[in-house]
Amino acid sequence: MDMGGGRLIRIMILVLVMVLVWKIWDYSSLPVLEPPSFNAEISKGMSSSKLQSDQEQNSVLQAPVDEEQLLQETRTTIHTLENESDTEIREEKQDLIQKGEGIVIRPITKKKKLTDKGNNSETMKIKSKKKEHEESGKLEKEKKIKEKEIEKGQKGKEVAVKPTMRIEIYYEVLCSDSRNFIMKQLTPAFEKLKDILQVGLVPYGKAKTLEENGKVTFDCQHGPRECEGNIVHACVTNIIKDEAKQIAIVHCMIDRNEQPMVVGKKCVEKHGEKWASISSCVTSDKGTSILKHMGDMTHRLKPEVTFIPTITINGSQEDQKHILLDFHKVLCKRYKGPRHPSC
Template sequence: MDMGGGRLIRIMILVLVMVLVWKIWDYSALPVLEPPSFNAESEVAKGFSSSKLQKDQEQNSVLQAPVDEEHLLQEARKPIQKLEKERNNEDEKQDVKQKNDKIKKTQISKEKKFKKVNKTEKETKKNEDNQMKKGEKGREVAVKSTMRIEIYYEVLCPDSRHFIMKQLTPAYEKLKDILQVGLVPYGKAETQEKNGKITFDCQHGPRECEGNIVHACVTNIIKDEAKQIAIVHCMIDRNEQPMLVGKKCVEKHGENWGSISSCVSSDKGISILKHMGQMTHRLKPEVSFIPTITIDGSQEDQKHILQDFHKVLCKRYKGPRHPSC
């Protein structure tokens, strides 16, 4: 209860105490009556005195009745007790209200914290999504700046063998993350079709045509670019017996020779090599030397490509400078 309530209680107690004191003082100030005397001279006087004495005694008995102070105090305390009870009830209500307010504040605090956590999680996820998008965008940029390399060669050509083993393989090992390599084993061969049958006339004889078909099947069936180049590197080192060296090199790199052998001995191998010939004959300018290498479709600077392929690739690369450069 507030200060106004306490002051009111104290005023009421003071008033009641003053009333009580006043009552006690008023009763003690009343005169004490003497017992009446009897006069035998007259019966009338006697009767009058007797009647008066009776009245005085009754009045005196009333005036001199004992005052019950305890009762008065109890009666005075009743309004005070009532006020105290009301005050206690108010205090209890105030305590309950404070507890409820505290619980409400705690709940609000938890809700705010929960919202804050959710907001943080959403922001974190949003940042992660943005980073992912940036990463994907960066990868797209990397793909766009990758160089497309095509090697037009033939399997028994000494210059082709030298370029693949001494220039292509070392350069690819250093720059494979920015290269896309296509191998076209056809060279200066010619494709002939007669009575629905396709044959090839190769610069270094029939053995080379057979070897070209083996290489063509490897590049068609084995999808891993790094393995393609490794197997071709292995075969071209000793390519006089294409099927034998082909089996050895394919199995050495953990691939299935059976699928390659089936390709070579079927129309599939012939069809693939025919396609390689078409790619070679479409080159502009036309092939005059084997091997011929194109970088993003350009045959520019063939001399330096054959001498230092890695250096030319670094120079022609349009993306950020590669670490190996």
């Protein structure tokens, strides 16, 4: 009987363990169940019939039990409870994650993408500039290579440098000899030899410069109209820098220079230049100053001017007679460089 009671106690303990595991989260303490004490009942004077009745009831409880099956069921139940416990723990963790309790959530930024998108145009500009710089560097490199090749190909060869002759024409606008020289000698010779000539036109002639009370005036050989014409020519040579145009306009004006301002406007505009700048020069102190400078140049000539026009070649007045007759021939003869094709 005692052995039967012990077995019942073990079964009850197993059941309690199962209940304890199942309700571990809901209960903080376990109830205490004391097994019945049969010896106590006997000591209190229970009747033999009652004792027999109790023994019969206990014999019913002592029905045979399959211990292996009971252990297997207990193990299965415990395993199930463990799985369910794990599930509850995972759910609690998920709740904590959602609530942000004890979990450090690192925000996922799109800084790089936003930066790339925001700076897309700037990036394209940088790439474009870089490409242009590379192309420019490439072109510069190719240019240097070509220059080196040209230099290498020309190494050892003599480069022909054409010397030039400095020509100065001292004339006056209403002088017939000046007119003939400019139209018949200077213009044709310049057209043939302009690549070796530097021409300076000095329209002053045999005039005189007068200064009184700070005012400058001129006394010209052929009268005031010639002085006016000289100033027009002087302004043309000062403002228009192209020698070919200078000579062409002077050629045009000196053909009919009786009305310097009228013919001057016509000839200047004919050759594509603006008359306003020339006219402003003529009517201002600038024209007077330029013509005075032309006079200073003329008076400095050595020997002094005795005939107009006077022509100098590299500062020399030598051979004036032949110059007036065939200027081109004299230039070819006195040229120090290689023979010119037109000579």
